[in-house]
Amino acid sequence: MKNELAVSSFFPFWEKMEQRHRELIESRTNRLELSPGRIIGGDDKSCLGLLLVINGRLKAFILSNQGREVSLYRLFERDNCLFTASCTMNNMNFEIQFEVEKKTSVYQIPPDVLEEVQSESVEMAQYIVNLMTSRFSEVMWTIEQILFKSLDARLAAALIEQQAIDESDELIITHDMLARQMGSAREVVTRTLNYLKSEGLVEIGRGKIKILDYNALYDMANRD
Amino acid sequence: MKNELAVSSFFPFWEKMEQRHRELIESRTNRLELSPGRIIGGDDKSCLGLLLVINGRLKAFILSNQGREVSLYRLFERDNCLFTASCTMNNMNFEIQFEVEKKTSVYQIPPDVLEEVQSESVEMAQYIVNLMTSRFSEVMWTIEQILFKSLDARLAAALIEQQAIDESDELIITHDMLARQMGSAREVVTRTLNYLKSEGLVEIGRGKIKILDYNALYDMANRD
Known part of the structure; x- marks a missing residue:
């Protein structure tokens, strides 16, 4: 068995939590394998709970009623997918969907477990605040790009991001995907x-x- | 003295909090009077903490480096202004600014008080999660409008919103403000x-x- 991330390693405050919360999380966490192309959220109204990404890649996006899609951010190894627990959030009335971009393994902490721990553990509640703030920041960054950057700078940034993801200067991507x-x-x-x-x-x-x-694209992307 | 909102009335879980937290909040809360036109955030890097709106109106907005402004949402009586406490948020790397739109009175809970209570009270931490989710929802709504709605529908929605704020069919507003x-x-x-x-x-x-x-504008605003 290879050395893999443990559930506890996703929570920096693990040792500070009460033992019953640690036991509850460990006994109720599932491991899911997600296949590329799968969409989570949207029509599939399942509320999976908090997903912890062991490996793989997920893309967060929003979809208009006309079917237009805008990518918001990506999740990689060690990231947490908070919005798959949207049923646990009282005031949330928007929907972020996720596309599995490559074979992805996650730990799944079911919504009822998350709710119980979060309502009793100040560490977990604070952690959720931080996660939410961090996602909010990523969305705001994307939005500012869309609203404020000229199109060539944004395209340059998208190409550079794709280069980092693919780790190659030859990007396998269509104009439609970039759009x-x-x-x-x-x-x-x-x-x-x-x-x-x-x-x-x-x-x-x-x-x-x-x-x-690459350097000229980089300068273009970071120009104000 | 007229009958005014008490600090405690902003927190539905007030009675559940420990007495030392209630006392800390009550003894350290200030009352501020904000004049129309004042901008909070941005160059003014003061971190005011959590503001509770007793009366008045604030507009939340973001600003590009080129000075282009986009309104995000408004805060009225009984609303809480969370992002004036951005210094207490670890993962926040975006900036929402506020413009005082009319004479506004607020309670100000200083950042150190907020941090202390939030790190010890699970009720307060949960409350902050809810507040954050709720603001996130408002921002996402605005963004979806900008990204997905045709311009006539968005303009109709903006006029209807202004009508509700002004409580009049005669809107005192320039094209620039609408933009x-x-x-x-x-x-x-x-x-x-x-x-x-x-x-x-x-x-x-x-x-x-x-x-x-009004009815035709309303239909236009709510058309998909």
Whole structure:
């Protein structure tokens, strides 16, 4: 058996919690394997509870009534997926969905367990405040990008992010995927990509984009 | 002395809190009078703590580096202003600012008091979770409007909101103010207003807009 993250390692305050809370979490936590392409949330109204990402990748996004999608943030190993526990949140009236981007293993702490521990343990309640603040920050960052950044800077940022995820300068990505990521329209992305190409920063192929000048893209992304 | 909201009335769980926490809050809470036009947050880096709105009106907004402003939500009597306590939040790396829209009285619970109570009282920590979720929801609603709604529907919604705030069909508002509210550009707002005018829904004057057909605007705002 390989050395894997334990449930306790997700909670920095584990030792401070009462023993009955630790036992409750350990005895009721499940391990789930999520297949690529699966969507969590949305029509699937299941409230899974708090998911702790052991490995893999999830993408958080929102969807308009017309089906337009905007990516919000990604979750990797050691991240916690709080909004899959939305049924435990009184005042939450928006919906964040998740797409499993690659094979992902998670610990699942069921909603009733989360609620019980959170209502009795000040450490857990504080932890949830911090998690919420941290997700709120990521969403605000995305929103500020969408609202305030010029399109070329945003596209450059999206390409750099994708390069970091793929760990390669050859990105396997369509204009449509980029558009969803940026909360923009495909035609607009295509036009902006052609501009980056004309500047010699990228090469455009079918379903892929090659980064030719990473530093120039980086500067463009971080320009105000 | 007129009958006014007590600090305790802002916390539905007041009686459940330990006496030392109640005493700490009561002895350390200040009352502040905020003048219209004052901006809280931003350059003014003061961390006021948790503000409880006794009466008046505050507008929450974000500002881009280029100075573009987008309104997020408003706070009225009995609302709590959480993000003025941002210094108490570990993972918060975005900035929401507040504009005092009319003479406003608040109770101010200083950041150190909030931190102390929140780290010891599970009720207070849970309350902060709820408050955060509720603000997160308001921001997401605004964002979805900006991202997904067509401009005429958003303008109609903004006019209806203003009508509710002013309690009058004659809105004292400029195109520029509407643009900031909607996270759009002034020219775009002017163009869309002219469209609403041509449809007979509004009358446009200098610095004011008169609503002629509330029901049609309402339908437009709630159309998908």
